[in-house]
Amino acid sequence: MIKNNKLAFGTDHAAYKIRNTVKKYLQRKYKVYDFGFFGYTPCDYPDYAIKVAKAVVNKIADKGILICGTGIGMSIAANKVKGIIAAVCWSEYTAKLVAQHNKANILCLGSRTATVNEICCRISIFLKTLFEERHTQRIIKIKKIEEYKY
Numbered sequence: 306m307i308k309n310n311k312l313a314f315g316t317d318h319a320a321y322k323i324r325n326t327v328k329k330y331l332q333r334k335y336k337v338y339d340f341g342f343f344g345y346t347p348c349d350y351p352d353y354a355i356k357v358a359k360a361v362v363n364k365i366a367d368k369g370i371l372i373c374g375t376g377i378g379m380s381i382a383a384n385k386v387k388g389i390i391a392a393v394c395w396s397e398y399t400a401k402l403v404a405q406h407n408k409a410n411i412l413c414l415g416s417r418t419a420t421v422n423e424i425c426c427r428i429s430i431f432l433k434t435l436f437e438e439r440h441t442q443r444i445i446k447i448k449k450i451e452e453y454k455y
């Protein structure tokens with residue numbers, strides 16, 4: 306069973322034009338906690354990545370959705386938070402695999418690399434795809450990296 310009722314949602318200025326369309330699409334099925342950014346003037350994507358990441362690790366939300374220009378900056382920032390697996394997807398297929406193989410709890414997308422329809426479709430696939438337990442050992446090894454002393 307997938308328990309993805311609650312979503313944490315965050316964007317930067319690059320996603321300004323599409324953020325409300327994506328948010329409305331998500332609100333048809335999910336409770337959406339919107340952490341901004343609400344303006345169109347330049348902002349710093351790590352500020353929104355951390356808000357969404359914290360909501361996910363603190364279990365306020367089941368999953369997170371982050372959108373910047375490419376999805377890359379958001380994923381780099383969110384992955385600094387212990388307990389987060391943030392993944393960029395660039396197709397329907399990779400949106401499915403980050404859930405199925407990588408157990409991602411945050412999906413990152415690019416407003417400059419995909420249409421709003423593609424973004425909504427990829428999010429929908431990500432949220433309905435189950436993790437396959439046969440990949441568990443790899444996820445455990447990723448989690449252990451968070452505990453290493455260098």
Ligand code: RB5
Pocket residue numbers: 317319350373374375376377378379
């Ligand atoms: C902002 O111009 C841009 O750098 C940001 O949205 C994102 O694409 C970073 O990875």
